[in-house]
Amino acid sequence: MNSESSPLDRRTFLRTTALGAVALAGAPRMLARGLGTGLTPPLPEYHGPNVILIRFGGGVRRRESIADPANTWCPYLLKELVPRGVFYPRMEIDQLRDLNTSHGEGTLNLITGKYVKYEDAAKHRADLEKHLLAARFESAVPTIFEYLRGAFNVPDHQAIMINGEDRPDEEYYDFSNHHLFGVRFRSQTLSLRKYKTWLYRNQLGEGKLTADERKAKAKELAKFEANDFRTKPGESPGAALESFWQDWREHYGDNGFVNPRGDQLLTALALRSLKELRPKLMMVSYQDCDYVHWGYLSHYTNGIRLMDEGIRQLVAAVEADPEYRDNTVFVIAPDCGRDDNPFMAVPCQHHFNTRPAHEIFALVFGPGIARGQIVDKLTQQISVAATIGKLMGFTPKFAEAPVLGEVFA
Amino acid sequence: LNTESSSPLVTAPVVPRSELAPTLRRWFVAALKLLVGLTLTQFFLGSFLVVGWTQRVMRRATLEAWWRRSGHVRTGGTFAEFCQAEGSMREFGQWPNWFLGPVALTVGWRRLFGSLLANWKLGLLSAFNTAVFTLPAGLLWTFAWYAGWQNSFHKGYEHHLVGPLTFGFGVVLFVLGMFYVPLAQARQASTGDWRAFYQFGLVAKLIRRSWLASAGLAVLTAGLMFPVIFFKTLPFVFGYGDWAASKTPAELLTASSQYFFLTALWGFPAYVILRRVAARVYAHAVLMCVQRGSVGEDELSDQEWAALHQLDLIAPRSRRTWHWSVKLLAWLGTRTGQLAAGGAIALIWLVLTVQIFLGEFLKYTEGGRGWWNQPLIQLPWLDYTPTHLQQAVKVSRDR
Numbered sequence: 066m067n068s069e070s071s072p073l074d075r076r077t078f079l080r081t082t083a084l085g086a087v088a089l090a091g092a093p094r095m096l097a098r099g100l101g102t103g104l105t106p107p108l109p110e111y112h113g114p115n116v117i118l119i120r121f122g123g124g125v126r127r128r129e130s131i132a133d134p135a136n137t138w139c140p141y142l143l144k145e146l147v148p149r150g151v152f153y154p155r156m157e158i159d160q161l162r163d164l165n166t167s168h169g170e171g172t173l174n175l176i177t178g179k180y181v182k183y184e185d186a187a188k189h190r191a192d193l194e195k196h197l198l199a200a201r202f203e204s205a206v207p208t209i210f211e212y213l214r215g216a217f218n219v220p221d222h223q224a225i226m227i228n229g230e231d232r233p234d235e236e237y238y239d240f241s242n243h244h245l246f247g248v249r250f251r252s253q254t255l256s257l258r259k260y261k262t263w264l265y266r267n268q269l270g271e272g273k274l275t276a277d278e279r280k281a282k283a284k285e286l287a288k289f290e291a292n293d294f295r296t297k298p299g300e301s302p303g304a305a306l307e308s309f310w311q312d313w314r315e316h317y318g319d320n321g322f323v324n325p326r327g328d329q330l331l332t333a334l335a336l337r338s339l340k341e342l343r344p345k346l347m348m349v350s351y352q353d354c355d356y357v358h359w360g361y362l363s364h365y366t367n368g369i370r371l372m373d374e375g376i377r378q379l380v381a382a383v384e385a386d387p388e389y390r391d392n393t394v395f396v397i398a399p400d401c402g403r404d405d406n407p408f409m410a411v412p413c414q415h416h417f418n419t420r421p422a423h424e425i426f427a428l429v430f431g432p433g434i435a436r437g438q439i440v441d442k443l444t445q446q447i448s449v450a451a452t453i454g455k456l457m458g459f460t461p462k463f464a465e466a467p468v469l470g471e472v473f474a
Numbered sequence: 475l476n477t478e479s480s481s482p483l484v485t486a487p488v489v490p491r492s493e494l495a496p497t498l499r500r501w502f503v504a505a506l507k508l509l510v511g512l513t514l515t516q517f518f519l520g521s522f523l524v525v526g527w528t529q530r531v532m533r534r535a536t537l538e539a540w541w542r543r544s545g546h547v548r549t550g551g552t553f554a555e556f557c558q559a560e561g562s563m564r565e566f567g568q569w570p571n572w573f574l575g576p577v578a579l580t581v582g583w584r585r586l587f588g589s590l591l592a593n594w595k596l597g598l599l600s601a602f603n604t605a606v607f608t609l610p611a612g613l614l615w616t617f618a619w620y621a622g623w624q625n626s627f628h629k630g631y632e633h634h635l636v637g638p639l640t641f642g643f644g645v646v647l648f649v650l651g652m653f654y655v656p657l658a659q660a661r662q663a664s665t666g667d668w669r670a671f672y673q674f675g676l677v678a679k680l681i682r683r684s685w686l687a688s689a690g691l692a693v694l695t696a697g698l699m700f701p702v703i704f705f706k707t708l709p710f711v712f713g714y715g716d717w718a719a720s721k722t723p724a725e726l727l728t729a730s731s732q733y734f735f736l737t738a739l740w741g742f743p744a745y746v747i748l749r750r751v752a753a754r755v756y757a758h759a760v761l762m763c764v765q766r767g768s769v770g771e772d773e774l775s776d777q778e779w780a781a782l783h784q785l786d787l788i789a790p791r792s793r794r795t796w797h798w799s800v801k802l803l804a805w806l807g808t809r810t811g812q813l814a815a816g817g818a819i820a821l822i823w824l825v826l827t828v829q830i831f832l833g834e835f836l837k838y839t840e841g842g843r844g845w846w847n848q849p850l851i852q853l854p855w856l857d858y859t860p861t862h863l864q865q866a867v868k869v870s871r872d873r
Contacts, residue, residue, distance in 0.1 A: 230629070326629035353627060359838050360623035367627070406713030407726045410840040410860045417714040 111217035111345055113458045114431065115393040117335075117379065118209075118348040118449070120175065121372060122400035123168040123232075123355035124415040124422075127154070129369055130399075131426050138366045139373035142397065142428070146376070150395075150430020151438045151471050158401060158423045158446045166415050166422040169200045169235055171400025171446065172350060176208040176238065178450030178464025186237070186294070193294055200234045201294070204241040206463035209453050210252035211240060213346050216459035222305035224252035225344040227334050229327070229352040233258055237295050243463070248295075252346075253306055255334045257321075262289045263302065263310045264319065309341050328353040328368065332375035336382050339389065346457065350400075351375065357403075357413040365403075365413055394431030394456055398449055401425065429472045440471045510572045511746075512738040516731070521855035523572070523590070526597030528746055528854075530570035532663035532753040537566050537781055539757035544785035560784055562777070599668035604659060604852050607651040612846030614644030619834070619842060649823040653816070655851065656691050657681055659749070660756030665775035676773055680759040683768070685815035687755040692822035694751060698744040699826055699850050703833035705737035706844065706858050710837045723866035730859040738856045745854040761787060 121130070121142075129138050131154055137143045158166055158174065163182045170183055183202040187193040193201070207215070210224040228235050236258060240251035265286040268274055274282060290298040301307060317324040325333045328351045335349045354368025376397065383389040405421040406412040415422045425446060430436075448466040455468045511527070514520030538553050546556055557567030565576055575588020584591075622637030624630070657680050662671040681688055709730065712718060718726065763769035764782065771779055771788065782788050826848075834844040839858055847853050 231626075322631065327627065330629075356623060356627045359835055360627075361620070364623060364627045404714060406710060407718055407721075407723070407863055407866075408709035408713035408730060408860065409837060410862070411838050412713070412860075412862070419714055420719060 108216065108218040111213070111219050111457075113345075114433070114456060115344065115389060116346050116453050116456055117383070117393060117395050118175065118346070118453065119372075119376060119379075119395065119397045120172055120348065120350040120352075120400050121397050122171065122350060123352040124166075124171075124401045124403045124413075125354060125369060125399040125425070126403045126405070126413070126421050127424055127426060128405070128421070129366060138369035139376075141373045141377045146380070146395075146397070146430055147428060147439075148437045150428050150434050150436065151440060151469070153427040153440050153444050153469065155440075155442060156398065156425050156427045156444045156446055156448075158425065160418075160420075160423055164418075166401040166418065167200070168232065168350075168352065168355065168400045169202050172235060172238060172348075173202060173204050173208075174446045175398060175400070175449045176210065176348065177204050177206050177241070178209075178447045178454075178461050178466060179206050180447055180465070181205070190294070194291075201237055202234070203237065203295070205243060207241045207243045207246035207250070207461070208238065208252070209450050209457075209459075209461060210346060210348075211243070211246040211250040212454060212459045212461045213457055214250040214252070215246055217345075219345050220303075220305065221251055221253050222303055222309075222342050223344045223346070225338055225342060225347045226252055226254045227331050227338070227347065227349045228254050228256040228258075229331060229350060230257040232256075232350065232352055233292055235350060236293065239295070253302060255306075255309075255338060257324075257330060258289060259302070260310055260313060261321070262286065262293070263307070264314060265289070266299070267314075268319070305342060309338070312341065313337065328371045328375055332378055335375075335379055339379075339382055339386065343388070346453075349375070349379070357411060360411070362411050362413065391432050394429065394434060396427065396429050396449060396453060398427040398446065399425040427469070429469065434472055435474055438471055438474075440469075444469060504569075507569065507572060508742075511742045512735060514572075515738045515742050515745075515849075515854045516735060516857040518853070518855050521853040522597035522601055523593045524597070524742070524745070524854045525600050526593035526595065527570055527572060527589075528749045529596040529600050529659075529663040530592065531746060532660055532749045533666065534566040534570070535750040535753035536660065536664045536757040536760075537563060539754045540761060540781060540785050540787055543758075543761060544787055546785060562780060563784075596663075596666075600659060600662060600671075601853055603662060603668060603671040604655060607655050607658070608648065608848070608852055609846060611644045611648035611651060612848075612852075614640050614647065615830075615845040616842035618644060619838075619845060645824065645827050648827060649820050652692070652695075652823045652826075652851070653681060653688070653819060654678075656688070656695075656748075656752040657684070657756050657759070660752045663749075663753060664756060664760075664778060666777065667775060670775065673773075676769065679763060679768060680756065682812065683762055684755050684759040685812060685819070687758065689815060689819050689822065691748075691752055691755055692819050692826075695748055695850060696822055696826040696829065698748060699848065700829055702737075702741050702744065702849055702856075703829050703844075705734075705740065706839070707833045707837040709733060709858075723863060723870050727859065727863050727867045730863060731857065734857040734859060741849055741854060741856045745850050748850055764788060 121139075129136075131137065131139075131143055131147075134140075134143055158164070158171065159180055161180055161182075164170070164180055165182070170181075173183065174180060181204070183200070185195070185199040186201040186203050187195040187199060189203075210226070213219055214221065214224055226238060236254050236256060238252075239254055240246070240248045265282045268282055269279065269286065290296075302310075313324075324330060331349055331351060335347065338344055338347065351368075351372045353371055354365045356368065357365030376395075380395065383393045383395075401415050402422045402424045404412065404414045404417050404419040406414065406417070406419070427444070427446075427449060429452065445466045447464060448469050450461050451464045451466060451468040452472055454461040454464065455473065511524060514524050537557070541547060541553050541556055554567040557563040557565075570593075571589035572593065573587060573590045575584045575586065618637045618641035621633075621640060625634055625637055630636075654674075654677060658671045658677050661673065661677055661680075662668055664670075721729070760769065760774070760778070761782075764771070764774070765787070774782065779788075830844065830848065834842075838844070840861055843858070847855060849856055
């Protein structure tokens with residue numbers, strides 16, 4: 066056969082076929098991404114329950130929290146909230162080899178539903194400076210925030226993560242690297258560092274600083290922006306958060322000494338965001354009890370006490386708000402447990418893969434959830450993601466553990 | 475049991491068969507003394523006895539160092555024989571006892587508990603004097619550690635410098651104190667008078683005459699301390715394994731106690747060796763100063779004066795020396811040399827501070843003990859078994 070005589074020669078045929086195949090293969094993906102072609106159906110509005118996920122961290126053992134009501138450091142949680150919901154006292158982080166029991170990993174376990182051995186992003190990104198002990202993790206699978214925003218018309222400022230000031234490495238969990246989700250379905254983080262980033266940009270723009278102040282703020286801002294490697298420098302957090310931070314600034318001023326500190330700051334941010342941002346899904350990542358590491362046991366127990374008080378305030382705020390009162394589910398789970406080293410005066414690390422560091426718990430309570438049920442069986446930390454998905458009406462299809470069925474019984 | 479012995483702790487002379495029995499006896503006594511020393515380092519109060527006992531060892535080491543420099547050594551006699559011949563020095567012919575008094579006393583409570591009382595008294599006085607110079611630094615470190623964590627927990631931005639500054643001040647105090655303490659301890663031991671510790675002018679003169687030896691002493695201290703801190707820290711590794719998880723509190727307590735007893739096999743001899751070396755440095759510095767006239771005879775204690783006289787060491791010696799080591803010593807006498815040597819010594823003590831910091835960072839000890847007590851400098855108290863382990867055993871027994 067003489068191919069040159071044909072009106073559709075072989076090369077043209079193959080090229081056309083290949084392009085057609087690529088287009089056909091890519092169409093659903095383009096639809097899923099919602100590329101603004103006008104062909105994407107609008108996402109439905111969200112009418113399900115609001116969910117507040119509380120990371121009871123950083124790193125809490127059962128012993129000081131739930132094991133003994135007479136000696137608990139979180140009496141509100143154990144004595145008042147547990148009877149109001151479904152309690153999983155035997156939740157665990159799986160004893161997988163090389164799985165680190167720490168805060169970043171635990172947080173990602175909770176919001177992705179998948180156990181992964183994470184490494185600092187600098188190991189994969191040539192553009193990132195390597196830092197000692199850095200833990201800038203990037204999830205390859207979507208977070209519950211992305212699933213929610215991918216399934217419903219929920220703006221990013223209503224999918225909120227609240228992060229501590231000493232956890233800059235945990236400010237990168239707003240979105241995963243998954244090709245079907247990622248930054249388009251990102252959540253927003255509220256933290257002191259985010260506020261300072263916003264504040265310094267504004268202050269530099271206002272032109273009221275002295276030369277020295279300007280230099281110092283510009284330097285600090287550059288550091289923050291360099292650390293926030295997943296966001297374009299200068300990128301606005303959006304109108305809602307601009308307004309939120311403006312209100313925060315008007316209330317607490319510029320000096321950073323007036324606002325609450327530590328985990329009390331997280332509670333304050335959560336309470337304010339409930340009023341102003343009206344989140345559908347919010348995660349509060351408490352952390353203060355982690356100061357026990359090489360320090361004093363009282364910081365650990367005080368950290369648990371502060372979280373307990375923070376939860377009390379959050380529950381009270383929800384119950385005082387007509388829109389949230391009967392439409393909000395709380396999910397409480399630690400990011401990890403803590404070691405129990407008999408030869409240490411302060412036996413509370415969490416990096417050494419001991420059993421107590423894997424032993425955590427979970428509590429789910431709110432409207433429609435069974436009350437006073439204690440589920441005495443082994444469950445996995447990564448089940449939290451699937452459970453929140455079912456509560457909110459989306460399917461976290463990359464989550465690897467089943468839902469906590471008793472929540473829906 | 476009479477534990478008086480003229481043998482050192484571990485020397486093993488080759489002896490004819492006829493002398494085997496006394497040799498075995500000496501070894502037995504030495505082992506017994508070692509065992510008592512190891513045991514006493516496991517207790518807070520026991521460590522005071524070790525300090526006192528070591529003060530007596532230091533005094534003996536000073537006399538022995540002078541004896542080695544005297545003409546007596548060339549006559550072929552032993553140090554023990556020399557001490558035996560000199561009535562006032564008889565007790566220094568052998569290593570001191572832990573409990574029994576001098577053998578000259580045949581009966582009475584002084585015979586039974588003479589050494590125990592002496593060790594206790596000397597231990598208290600020496601520990602107190604050492605604490606005057608070293609405890610403030612240790613307490614500053616303890617407070618700095620506390621303040622640092624408090625600041626981190628409470629986010630006290632306004633006070634963030636309190637911890638680091640306090641720690642830095644503690645480091646300066648520690649380094650300054652350690653310039654003085656080793657030879658002051660030796661001074662106290664040699665004179666038997668706790669007030670001699672505070673003879674600042676004399677001790678400073680001795681330090682200036684022994685820069686090189688002081689630097690060596692600092693290196694030796696830092697070197698011997700490293701294993702002590704390592705042994706203190708190491709159990710945190712054992713506690714994370716399946717082994718620890720499978721044991722009862724009682725088994726863990728036993729294991730911990732046995733472990734720290736074994737670490738005393740390093741810590742106790744290291745403590746004694748350091749003190750003996752310090753005593754020799756002191757002895758040589760005193761001898762040099764006396765023979766060159768920079769320390770007058772009236773500045774010596776009665777016992778020191780008597781010993782030096784009996785050893786015929788008081789007489790002035792010629793300063794004509796040409797050996798390179800002497801030239802180095804001469805240079806160390808210059809202002810530049812003193813500054814260089816002082817800087818080197820400060821650096822060595824700084825290295826020790828880093829060791830202390832790392833050890834305490836990896837394994838914080840109860841009450842900040844790792845900050846305020848360095849076993850080779852202050853109290854040789856070597857058992858770091860956590861109290862909560864003892865409490866767990868008590869609770870399990872009560873049940």
